Amino acid sequence: MASLTPQVTTPAVPGTAPARPGRPRRPRVWRGVVLLLAAVYFLVPLIASFVFTVKAPDQGFSLDAYGEIFSAEGFAGSLLLSLGLGAATIVIVLLLTLPAVVAVRLGAPRWRPVLEVVCTLPLVVPPITFVAGISTVLRWGPDYLASTPFYQTIIAVQDPGFPIVLVLAYVVLALPFAYRSLDAGLGAIDVRTLSEAARNLGASWPHVLLRVIVPNMRSAMAGASFLTLALVLGEFTIARLLSFQTFPVWIYTISGAHAQVSVAVSVFSLLITWLLLLALSSAGARQRSGS
Amino acid sequence: MNGARVEFRGLRRRFGSTVALDGLDLTVEPGELIALLGPSGCGKTTALRCLAGFEQPDEGEVLVDGADITRVPANRRDAGMVFQSYSLFPNLNARDNVGFGMRVRKTPAARRHARAQELLELVGLPDVGGRYPHQLSGGQQQRVALARALALEPRVLLLDEPLSALDAKVRVTLREEIRRLQLSLGITTIFVTHDQEEALSMADRVAVLRDGRLEQVADPATLYDRPATPFVAEFVxxxxxxxxxxxxxxxxxxxxxxxxxxxxxxxxxxxxxxxxxxxxxxxxxxxxxxxxxxxxxxxxxxxxxxxxxxxxxxxxxxxxxxxxxxxxxxxxxxxxxxxxxxxxxxxxxxxxxxxxxxxxx
Incomplete structure (x- = not known):
């Protein structure tokens, strides 16, 4: 996606560096070629989708499909549900991963590979396997347990208004991305010295985490949040198989009836995602500059 | 601000198969600047970290003014520390860095800022309060770190090779200033260094460590003229x-x-x-x-x-x-x-x- 943001590269103009033979210029040319290829790869489907949505059979250009998005039934509900799920997932995944990554780095560096493997595991489990497991677990509650808190919990996590079970599933799916991002961010600061300096000045461990480590990891946390949000806004398999009406599922549902509208929604959701990325990364960048 | 008496008693610490401290006994008198000198791996930094509370000795105890603080958590100890690597909080400006400890103790903002400014003046940097660490030179960062360590008026000051990352000229001026400040505040100071010139020029007494044991502790002139052991003679x-x-x-x-x-x-x-x-x-x-x-x-x-x-x-x-x-x-x-x-x-x-x-x- 990053390749889509307009990048100002100074193109190598052939023949402008007379003294030096082509060698130092070469990488630039290749950079341009790679950028172009990547741009084509990403842009062509996007432009094709866009053209499809604005081309009405009779009157040429029309933005009607985009207008219809907002009036389509279930749009607002499903979008808000997905955003809510995304927010909840971000909070939980950060609360889980950040202290774990910090603790391992400070207290048990030898366990780092273990944490890394555990956090990467969700990438290798196919979503279909994952969801099969979840639905099996959800069917555990036999009827004679109907009056117990256990059964009620199982019912509660499947509330279609806000399915907590999806949040839990997404937390697992988001772990690899959150872990990578936070671990890289932690690598950029000298956590040990900073936390020791803060301890030496009387700070308790929670204080160290909130006042010293978190403020210096804003951009890494923004990155983790963005990846998580992108994941939640695009996740289809699990939501669909557990029959929850999230945004991607809604897009799929209406695509049967209004093909044009569904593609318009896809383009629209990409746009939303980019705007969120922009907001998050600029928030991170502002923190970096420190003022 | 008065210095405390610090005692290391039979301190032992081992990391896996390497012995960092092997029964270290050392008493630091109130108001004294003592340098822990030795080659790398001699245990000098471990001793300092035991005093700061970042390291737990396997055996032995650390006493400050007669009170055993071996099991006291690092954030409840009365010792300010300056680290070898740059340790200022990157997200805070110099003033807030100096005021960090006071903020932890919930000192009102106005008093905190006034005191931070006072300390910055003390270390010779009255104008950098609003600057962030990445806008300061290495020497300035270590001065701010020193001000930060002194902000809570600790009774012991710990310096863990604070000058080793600086270039030669800054190193010499800064060590003279640290000494001047230490004398005027009368704060007990433990200075870890592998640089004998630093140790001899700054310290009241120099403790030479080798393999986690004390080889000799003496004032610089005695250490140089009358080394107690061949190791000291050759190291200094x-x-x-x-x-x-x-x-x-x-x-x-x-x-x-x-x-x-x-x-x-x-x-x-x-x-x-x-x-x-x-x-x-x-x-x-x-x-x-x-x-x-x-x-x-x-x-x-x-x-x-x-x-x-x-x-x-x-x-x-x-x-x-x-x-x-x-x-x-x-x-x-x-x-x-x-x-x-x-x-x-x-x-x-x-x-x-x-x-x-x-x-x-």
């Missing part, structure tokens, strides 16, 4: 070991007879310990010595002179003499007439464990 400054013959209170070395000071070994054959600055070198076409190497250091030049019998001796001569004592010059070597230390016979030669300073206190 350079030392010539010259073959000598003992007879009563005298020793004959290089054809000279000098009085002996301190303990003397049993046999008549002994090593005479002579500092390079106590070796006089005079150009002499008839002399049996020859300058092999000369390294110019400005105020002095260090010569390596090969004697007639093949032994080598280090000599420090005034810098302006280095031209007429260029390598290849035939010379005559004499020792300064003063009492010398002798030790039991070992391999003859010259030893200098680390690059030694030109002139030492």
């Amino acid at each position: 400054g350079a030392m010539n070991h010259l073959p000598g013959l003992l007879s009563g209170d005298q020793v004959t070395v290089l054809g000279q007879t000098l009085p002996v000071e301190g303990p003397r070994p049993a046999g008549p054959e002994a090593d005479v310990l002579v500092r390079p600055e106590a070796v006089l070198v005079v150009p002499d076409g008839e002399g049996e010595g020859m300058v092999v190497v000369s390294s110019f250091r400005g105020s002095t030049a260090r010569l390596r002179v090969r004697l007639g019998d093949g032994a080598e001796v280090l000599a420090d001569v005034p810098g302006h003499d280095s031209a007429r004592l260029a390598p290849g010059t035939a010379v005559r070597v004499r020792l300064v007439e003063r009492p010398v230390l002798v030790s039991a016979r070992t391999a003859t030669g010259v030893t200098a464990a680390v690059p030694e300073p030109d002139a030492v206190a």
Whole structure:
């Protein structure tokens, strides 16, 4: 996606560096070629989708499909549900991963590979396997347990208004991305010295985490949040198989009836995602500059 | 602000198979600046970290003013620390860095800022309050770190090689300022360093550590003139070991007879310990010595002179003499007439464990 943001590269103009033979210029040319290829790869489907949505059979250009998005039934509900799920997932995944990554780095560096493997595991489990497991677990509650808190919990996590079970599933799916991002961010600061300096000045461990480590990891946390949000806004398999009406599922549902509208929604959701990325990364960048 | 008495009692700490501290006993008097000196891996930093609370000794205890603080968590100890690496919080400006400890203690903002400004002035940086660490030079960062460590008026100041990342000139000015500040505040200070020049020039007493044990603790002049062990003699400054013959209170070395000071070994054959600055070198076409190497250091030049019998001796001569004592010059070597230390016979030669300073206190 990053390749889509307009990048100002100074193109190598052939023949402008007379003294030096082509060698130092070469990488630039290749950079341009790679950028172009990547741009084509990403842009062509996007432009094709866009053209499809604005081309009405009779009157040429029309933005009607985009207008219809907002009036389509279930749009607002499903979008808000997905955003809510995304927010909840971000909070939980950060609360889980950040202290774990910090603790391992400070207290048990030898366990780092273990944490890394555990956090990467969700990438290798196919979503279909994952969801099969979840639905099996959800069917555990036999009827004679109907009056117990256990059964009620199982019912509660499947509330279609806000399915907590999806949040839990997404937390697992988001772990690899959150872990990578936070671990890289932690690598950029000298956590040990900073936390020791803060301890030496009387700070308790929670204080160290909130006042010293978190403020210096804003951009890494923004990155983790963005990846998580992108994941939640695009996740289809699990939501669909557990029959929850999230945004991607809604897009799929209406695509049967209004093909044009569904593609318009896809383009629209990409746009939303980019705007969120922009907001998050600029928030991170502002923190970096420190003022 | 008054200093506390710090005592290390039988401190032991082992990391896997390496022993960092092997029964360290050391008492630091109130208001004293003591330097922990030793090669890397000698346990000096571990000792400091045990006092700061970042490290738990396996055995032994740390006492501050008689109170055992071995099990007190790091954030409840009354010791300010300056670290080797730059440790300012990157997200806070200099003023907020200095005020961090006061903020933890919920000091009102106005008082915090006033006190932070006061401390910044104390370390000679009155105008950098609004700047962020990445806008400060290395020396400025360490000054701010010093101000931050002093902000809570601790009774012990811990310096963990705070100057090692700085360039030579800044290092010298900053160490003089640290000393001046320490004397005016009267704060007990423990300074870890592997740089003997730093240790000798700043400290009231220097504790030389080796393999987690204390080799010698003494004031700089004694340490340099009367090293208690061969290790200290070789680690602090350079030392010539010259073959000598003992007879009563005298020793004959290089054809000279000098009085002996301190303990003397049993046999008549002994090593005479002579500092390079106590070796006089005079150009002499008839002399049996020859300058092999000369390294110019400005105020002095260090010569390596090969004697007639093949032994080598280090000599420090005034810098302006280095031209007429260029390598290849035939010379005559004499020792300064003063009492010398002798030790039991070992391999003859010259030893200098680390690059030694030109002139030492």
